[in-house]
Amino acid sequence: MSKLLVFFVITILLVSCDGRYRAHQSNQDVLKEHKLYESFSENVTYIPETYSEVMSDTLMNNGYHVKIKTYTDMDNSFLNVLKKDMITHKNYYRNLKTAVNISKDNQNIASTLITKDFVMNYDASYKAVLKNKIMQGVWLNQYASINTNSVVMDVLFIDPKENATACYRLTVNDNGDYSIESKPQSKAV
Known part of the structure; x- marks a missing residue:
């Protein structure tokens, strides 16, 4: 019982x-x-998610040897916050860094790290344009380099919120002196 x-x-x-x-x-x-509301009401994304690295090594017929190493800056990012359906989406867009080594006739003429700050510090007017943008990449413009007998690189920045871009042209001469100028954007058709 x-x-x-x-x-x-x-x-x-x-x-x-x-x-x-x-x-x-x-x-x-x-x-x-149960103290779980924060984890369910917030979606955090890092773009790109992991470290990536791209290297190029170019020997041009005008005597320049250009080594470019572009990699993800894991410590520096741009935050874009969007609230949709009671969920806060936080997208962290990571910047890129580019290490450039330029030599001519087996003599090193320039070694520099190209970052967003590098371009903004060159000209004060660039700060306002690049404030909300991240560096998307650096490319060697071989055609312009051969025509000007210097090293010409294009540097692209993008605004993740508005998809607006800004492109700059970095020119390095045989003395290692450089200049940065804003490159006009072509309109999409």
């Missing part, structure tokens, strides 16, 4: 703990009660 009584008490206890008190609570209240 005592076993039947213990079984009956345990059954009543288990049936009474069915969570009916939560029937009148919203999902947000339940998540807040």
Whole structure:
């Protein structure tokens, strides 16, 4: 008889703990009660997600040897916040860094690290344009390099919010002196 009584008490206890008190609570209240609301109401994304690296080694017929190493800056990013359907989407767009080594006739003439700050510090007017942009990449413009007998690189920046771009042309002469100028954008058809 005592076993039947213990079984009956345990059954009543288990049936009474069915969570009916939560029937009148919203999902947000339940998540807040268990301190899980923050993790469900926020979506964090890093673009690119992982480290990447691209290297190019170019020997041009005008005597220049250009080594370019572009890699993801894992410590520096641009935050874009968007709220949609009660969920906050946080997109962290990571900048790129580009290490450039230029030599001519086996003599090193320039070694520099091209970053967003490098371009902004060259001309104060570039700061306003590049404020909300991230560096997308650096490319060697071989055609312009051969025509000008210097090393010409194009540097592209993009605004992740508006998809607006800004392109700059970095020119390095045989003395290692450089100049940066804004490159006009072509309109898409």
